[in-house]
Amino acid sequence: MTAPAPSRFPYAKGSDGTRRLGYGADYNPEQWPREVWEEDVRLMREAGVNTVSLAIFSWAGLQPTADSWDFGWLDEIMDLLHAHGVGVDLATATASPPPWLTTAHPEILPVTATGETLWPGARQHWRPTSPVFRAHALRLVRELATRYAGHPALVAWHVNNELGCHNVYDHSDDAARAFRAWLRRRYTTLDALNDAWGTAFWSQRYSDWDQILPPRLAASHPNPTQQLDFKRFSSDALKDHLRAERELLRELTPGVPVTTNFMVMSGTKGMDYADWAGEVDFVANDHYVLPGPHDRDELSFSANLTSGISGHRPWFLMEHSTGAVNWQPVNLPKKPGELARDSLLHVAHGADAVCFFQWRQSRAGAEKYHSAMVPHAGEDSELFRSVVGLGRTLERLAPLAGSEREPARVAVLFDWDSWWAAELDSHPTSRLDYHREALDWYTALLGLGIRADVVPAHGTDLSGYDVVVAPVLHVVPQPLAKELIRYAENGGHLVTTYFSAIVDENDHVHLGGYPGPLRDLLGIRIEEFGPLLDGDTVGLDGPLSAVTGSLWTDRISVDGPDVEVLARYRTGSYAARPAVTRRTTGGGSAAYVSTRLGAEGLTALLPALLAPAGVTSELPEEARGSVEHVVRRDASHRYDFLVNRTDAPVTVPGTTGEVLIGPMPTETGIVLPPREVAVLRRPAE
Incomplete structure (x- = not known):
């Protein structure tokens, strides 16, 4: 992880100069006649909008031909x-x-692994490594920065948009040349590369750098380390484009902060955002709820991880939706209250600005059915009234602007290398879902009412956490192994899972039995994996007698008298063998979970894993599982967010503090209506 730079967050300011939370949207006035612009700003004032992202897809309007410019409309808006x-x-x-x-330059178009060109007609049809595209892009950036450097409306620069959303993996000749240059910097010599890639296998040894290609369509499984390095390179290529635009902007407008919108959410794994965090002046994120049984838990997980990436400094929610999107198989509107709850859950996890895609719903184009702050129905609509209501709510929350998330006692580690490598081909199973496993652990913690941070596996100081959960931490280089061992031996409680600590940074297996460098710490040795077929499950005993495991089992041998078996397999090929173990070491412990238990099974197991650290919920028992609790604080105040995760009312007894938003307490406590949020403020301890 690249350490985040000191935050230069572009705070909105009230009439008295005090900080406010940002509120707004992507704004695309070029899609509308001039007379609509006056209506737009009137409605923005009504809704409390104070921030918009402008000109995101305006290149053709700003530069109609190679030799002409049109800034008149942008000046006006x-x-x-x-x-x-x-x-x-x-x-x-x-x-x-x-x-x-x-x-004029079709050579800037991306090429797929099968050799197909991605043609114009949509968006992001450019190669991250194209020198031709880079030159034209920087020419545009220079014109914009020179023209608007002193404009009083300018609060931040927005580099490109959702870098890598559609063009992260380019296999063109430009990419091949850039990939070779990247590999030279990483390995220096061909001998080192051949060793790292294990090219003695399948007669792949390279004798010249020019022989190396991106992992294009091959007769069988491409070299796994080549695939992993290409993923790393592709993330770095986009990061390099971000840097190129950023450096020019900093040169021409040194006082204006620069960011780009990350996409920290399920399914977007091509960009290592923990590595990108140090490249921007403040972290910004786009997030869209995906359908599923734990959709809002995924929202919380992604917002939490965005906070971890930003070093728990305030960040900017650049995009999310007021209602339905347009790109899922079935695009459902949000239920009453979800627009506000989704927004405020991001605020709970550190967002100091809440923005949507987009301001006014398009009447043409691919996203015309994507919801917006002003829908097709116009201002006389329930949706716009909800937008106005959220604006009022964010005004009441202005006092917490600049506060940071209070660290939790539990951390869930997230690692892009492990995400990429664990899901490569030719593995024990193709069914492994790294993100899903991490989310299951987080959902289980939410189900127990326990606050947890989601943090990058590299570059995070673990010493402040009582419990660290490292699900499917597949790639464990020796320095990370030493850090985890030191953490447990110094009193921390580590929990890891199946298919963890299997390979090093070159995707080479740690020999001597699994899980490699964590074997002695865990006090176990695994000789053979036992992946399960679709539909197959295994029964367990102990605290897990009511649940089943799926996807994976391990043939575990306990190696040491200080290892406690918390659960054994009751059924399956490894019946009677350990399924969940824990070894005490120093003042801490190290536990291993060898099968996929899902959120329900992990909810049953976690109390036993958390007990040695004394971690319990801060919520009253009546609210656990139904309410998510997040804390932000500044030097003088603590802000408790209570988020109803359910579609039913929930009573939270024993609440104290000044109610900034939400229902007032009764004799029994605060009664949170379905999908509602309360924020309470009290003096910092």
């Missing part, structure tokens, strides 16, 4: 927004090349 107190996060507009550029 920048002035209009400033006159109505709306700050502008101005995009560099480089996300979608105009037709004249791709016609």
Whole structure:
């Protein structure tokens, strides 16, 4: 992880100069006649909007031909927004090349692993490593930065947009040349590369750098380390483009903070955002709820991880939806209350700005059915009234602007290398879902009412956590292994799972039995994996007698008298063998869970794993599982967020503090209506 830079968050300011939470959306005035702009700013004032992202997909409008520019409309809207107190996060507009550029230079178009060109007609049709694209993009950035450097509406720069959303993996000749250069920097010599890639297998040894290609369509499984390195390279190539635009912006507008919108959410794994965090002046994120049994838990998980990536400093929610999106198989609207709850859950996890895609719902184009702050129905709509209501709520929460999330006692580690490597081909099972396993642990903790942080596996100081959960931490280099061992021996309580500590940073297996460098710490040795077929399950005993394991089992041998077997397999090939173990070491412990238990099974197991650390819920028993509790604090105050995770009312007894939002306490406590949030403020201890 690259350490986050000191935050230069672009706070909205009230009329008295005090900080406010940011509120707004992507704004695309170029899609609408001029007369609509006046209506837009009127409605923005009504809704409490103080921040918009502008010009994201405006390259063709700003530069109609290679030799002409048109900034008149952007000048006009920048002035209009400033006159109505709306700050502008101005995009560099480089996300979608105009037709004249791709016609003149088709060599900037990405190429798939099968050799197909991704043609214009959508967006992000550019190669991250194309020198031609880079030159044209930086020319546009220079024009924008020079023109708007002193504009009073400009509060931040927005580099490109959702870098890598559609073009993370380019297999073109430009990418091949850049990949070789990246590999030279990483390995220096061909001998080192051949050793790291294990090219003695299948006669793959390279004798010249020019022989190396991206992992294009092959006759069988491509070299796994080549695949892993290409994922690392692809993330770095996009990061390099971010840096190129950022450096030019810093040169021309040194006082204006620069960011880009990450996409920390399920299914978006091509970019190592923990590594990118140090490249921006403040972290920004886009998040969309995906359908599933734990959809809001995934929202909480992703917002929590965004906070971990940002070093628990305030961050910017650049995009989420007011209702339905347009790109899922079935696009459901949000239930009453979910627009506000989703927004405030991001605020609970550290977002100091809440923005949507987009301000006004498009009437044409691929996203015309994607919801917006102003829907097709217009201002006389339930959705817009909800938007106005959220604006009022965020105004009441202005006092917490600048506060940070209070660290929890439990951390869940998240690691992009392990995500990439654990899901490569030719593995014991193709069914492993790294993100799902991490989310299951987080959901189980939520189910017990226990606060947890989601943090990057590398670069995070673990010493402040009583319990560290490292699910499927597949890639464990020796330095990380030593850090985890030191953590447990110094009194921390480590929990890890199946398929962890199996390979090093080169995807080479740690020999001598699994789980490699953590074997002695855990006090176990595994000789053979036991993946399960679809539909197969195993029974367990002890605290897990009511649940079943799936996906994976391990043939575990206990190696040492200080290992406690918390559960054994009752059924399956490894019946009577250990399934869950824990070894005490120093003042701490190290536990191992050898099968996928799902959120329900982990909820049953976690009390036994948390007990040695004395970790219990801060919530009253009546609210555990139904309410998520998050804490933010500053030097003078603590802010307790109580989020109803359910579709039914929940009573939270024993609550204290000034109610900033939410229902007032009764004799029995606060009664949270379905999908509602309360925020209480009290003096810092």
